Amino acid sequence: MRTREAARLRPLPLAVAVLVLLAAMLAALLVGPAGLPAAGVVKALADRLPFVHVDSGLAAVDRNVLFELRLPRVLLGAVVGGLLAVAGAGYQGVFRNPLADPYLLGAAAGAGVGATLVIVVLSDRPTPAVPLASFAGALGGVALAYGLGSTAGRGGSGTATLVLAGVAVSSFLASVQAFLQQAKAEELQRIYSWILGGLGLADWPTLAMIAPYAAVAVVTLLLHGRLLDVLSVGDEEAASLGLSAARVRLTVLAAASLATACAVAVSGLIGFVGVVVPHVVRRLAGGSYRIVLPLSLLGGAAFLTVADLVGRTIVAPGELPLGVVTAFVGGPFFVLVLRAVRGRAEP
Amino acid sequence: MSVSVRGLDVDLEGRPVLRGVSLEVPAGAWTAVIGPNGAGKSTLLRAVLGLVRPRGGAVRVAGEDPWSLTPRRRARLVAYAPQNPNLPPGMTVFDYTLLGRSPYIPLLGRESARDRAVAAQALDRLDLTGLAGRPLDRLSGGERQRVVLARALAQQAPVLALDEPTTALDIGHQQQVMDLVERLRRDDGLTVLTTIHDLTLAGQYADALVLLSGGRVAASGPPGEVLTAEAVGAHFGARVHVAPGPDGRPVLSLERSRGEGR
Ligand SMILES: Nc1ncnc2c1ncn2[C@@H]1O[C@H](COP(=O)(O)OP(=O)(O)O)[C@@H](O)[C@H]1O
Numbered sequence: 001m002r003t004r005e006a007a008r009l010r011p012l013p014l015a016v017a018v019l020v021l022l023a024a025m026l027a028a029l030l031v032g033p034a035g036l037p038a039a040g041v042v043k044a045l046a047d048r049l050p051f052v053h054v055d056s057g058l059a060a061v062d063r064n065v066l067f068e069l070r071l072p073r074v075l076l077g078a079v080v081g082g083l084l085a086v087a088g089a090g091y092q093g094v095f096r097n098p099l100a101d102p103y104l105l106g107a108a109a110g111a112g113v114g115a116t117l118v119i120v121v122l123s124d125r126p127t128p129a130v131p132l133a134s135f136a137g138a139l140g141g142v143a144l145a146y147g148l149g150s151t152a153g154r155g156g157s158g159t160a161t162l163v164l165a166g167v168a169v170s171s172f173l174a175s176v177q178a179f180l181q182q183a184k185a186e187e188l189q190r191i192y193s194w195i196l197g198g199l200g201l202a203d204w205p206t207l208a209m210i211a212p213y214a215a216v217a218v219v220t221l222l223l224h225g226r227l228l229d230v231l232s233v234g235d236e237e238a239a240s241l242g243l244s245a246a247r248v249r250l251t252v253l254a255a256a257s258l259a260t261a262c263a264v265a266v267s268g269l270i271g272f273v274g275v276v277v278p279h280v281v282r283r284l285a286g287g288s289y290r291i292v293l294p295l296s297l298l299g300g301a302a303f304l305t306v307a308d309l310v311g312r313t314i315v316a317p318g319e320l321p322l323g324v325v326t327a328f329v330g331g332p333f334f335v336l337v338l339r340a341v342r343g344r345a346e347p
Numbered sequence: 348m349s350v351s352v353r354g355l356d357v358d359l360e361g362r363p364v365l366r367g368v369s370l371e372v373p374a375g376a377w378t379a380v381i382g383p384n385g386a387g388k389s390t391l392l393r394a395v396l397g398l399v400r401p402r403g404g405a406v407r408v409a410g411e412d413p414w415s416l417t418p419r420r421r422a423r424l425v426a427y428a429p430q431n432p433n434l435p436p437g438m439t440v441f442d443y444t445l446l447g448r449s450p451y452i453p454l455l456g457r458e459s460a461r462d463r464a465v466a467a468q469a470l471d472r473l474d475l476t477g478l479a480g481r482p483l484d485r486l487s488g489g490e491r492q493r494v495v496l497a498r499a500l501a502q503q504a505p506v507l508a509l510d511e512p513t514t515a516l517d518i519g520h521q522q523q524v525m526d527l528v529e530r531l532r533r534d535d536g537l538t539v540l541t542t543i544h545d546l547t548l549a550g551q552y553a554d555a556l557v558l559l560s561g562g563r564v565a566a567s568g569p570p571g572e573v574l575t576a577e578a579v580g581a582h583f584g585a586r587v588h589v590a591p592g593p594d595g596r597p598v599l600s601l602e603r604s605r606g607e608g609r
């Protein structure tokens with residue numbers, strides 16, 4: 001009987017999400033200033049799979065474009081989008097607030113300050129210290145926003161207050177970051193292009209740098225889906241159901257902040273992915289975090305892949321910063337989510 | 348599994364809420380806590396659940412101090428149906444009931460077929476099987492209250508702590524829920540501690556009543572001894588007529604104040 005099955009990710013939505021992501025990535029690989037033949041790209045990619053040998057017929061220069069420019073960028077876009085969306089879903093579970101988002105919570109801005117500090121103080125190249133410093137910054141940003149939000153929102157009305165506090169913290173941290181950057185103004189253009197929110201830095205070493213942290217963060221988040229469902233009844237009831245609410249909160253908070261930090265460290269500040277994607281997933285596939293977390297990961301990856309594709313083609317040969325594209329979609333969307341939440345709270 | 352509270356003091360936000368509260372619920376018995384709004388009934392229940400830290404005195408559930416148990420062990424001992432439960436919108440009745448299985452599911456694992464069967468059985472006992480796939484935000488008040496009870500049942504704990512389990516129910520569903528709790532107590536040997544603000548209802552079902560007033564126990568004992576017109580007048584400020592019902596348990600009726608209205 002269907003009703004006796006618990007909410008969990010079913011094969012069909014999962015397959016759809018994977019297909020959408022693959023289609024988005026393929027499109028992003030094919031489109032660009034140097035037109036690549038679709039068949040050749042597919043063959044060249046297949047050739048890289050273990051035990052598969054096909055002759056792609058791609059010229060050396062096209063192969064170079066594909067493997068050194070397009071592929072790292074598409075992969076990085078997918079990774080960043082997935083991380084931001086799954087982090088957003090995680091924060092939403094922790095704060096029981098569908099508006100929580102790495103960008104709106106101050107986590108992204110905090111991560112930016114952390115990363116900038118390391119780059120200004122230590123070196124001018126991406127180093128493994130960058131994601132770690134971003135991580136510390138992200139945690140600091142969230143803690144600040146949460147502290148401010150619960151002081152300002154005493155006695156309830158949490159949803160909007162937390163976001164308002166997050167926006168205030170974000171602005172404050174952005175100004176700190178701007179100040180830090182000025183300390184090395186002469187190198188600004190060259191080193192800190194990522195601050196605009198983009199994937200311009202994409203290359204294999206960058207991907208390799210964040211991969212281990214991203215893997216830890218994502219696995220931790222995905223493992224906590226059921227516990228976040230328990231937490232959705234509130235701390236006290238969750239405790240009566242045998243959950244150490246504080247421990248789950250802290251773990252998920254740390255994992256979401258680590259995911260945010262990885263994304264910010266390589267792509268700068270990209271907003272709204274963490275609100276938009278989980279919200280769409282909830283609408284389409286159900287509200288259980290066992291569904292929302294994995295599908296947000298895939299959906300976020302697809303969303304940012306498409307957003308980057310749009311950003312670099314719509315004003316070609318120029319390029320729209322990625323953060324601008326996501327804000328263009330996400331801003332209005334945010335209002336929709338807010339309305340939905342309000343409508344539910346005040347029937 | 349008995350529940351024992353001795354000389355319990357609880358402060359919330361620095362204000363005294365319970366003072367010197369004692370009660371004994373023998374294993375397999377039903378005790379109802381009554382008292383006016385704000386008397387501390389819910390707080391007493393939360394102390395028994397180990398959710399608030401006593402300032403003084405002792406709470407024992409099956410001989411153990413719930414505050415010092417791990418949440419998992421505690422949840423296997425006492426199941427809780429709160430007065431104002433959070434019902435996550437969009438969650439289905441079945442998934443909500445399945446939350447009651449949390450203390451048995453491995454931390455990072457998933458529920459077993461047995462967990463699903465227990466949840467389905469709890470729904471069945473509460474006549475909710477037909478609603479299993481319904482989201483919580485599309486239930487009537489009475490259905491919601493029964494769903495919360497189903498979650499507590501799925502917990503399969505020997506002690507049930509129910510905070511106002513009948514408030515939103517019509518008279519038929521009140522009777523249904525109370526009969527069900529009584530059946531569970533009898534058949535499964537559950538120990539029941541409830542708060543109920545309907546005094547007659549409390550007197551009909553509980554073995555013993557504890558009247559809380561201003562955070563202290565004003566009276567306790569069998570329903571016939573606690574539910575007197577004087578006690579109700581003194582602690583609720585209500586004028587009632589008390590008469591023994593067909594089975595000897597007290598039945599209260601409100602008396603209209605003379606000279607009021609008309
Ligand atoms: N979380 C809390 N923090 C501070 N005071 C509380 C809290 N919960 C309840 N109280 C206070 O404790 C007293 C008893 O509350 P409660 O146990 O809910 O009473 P009852 O359930 O009998 O209506 C009330 O005065 C209430 O204001």
Ligand SMILES: [Mg+2]
Binds near residue numbers: 542
């Ligand atoms: Mg109460």
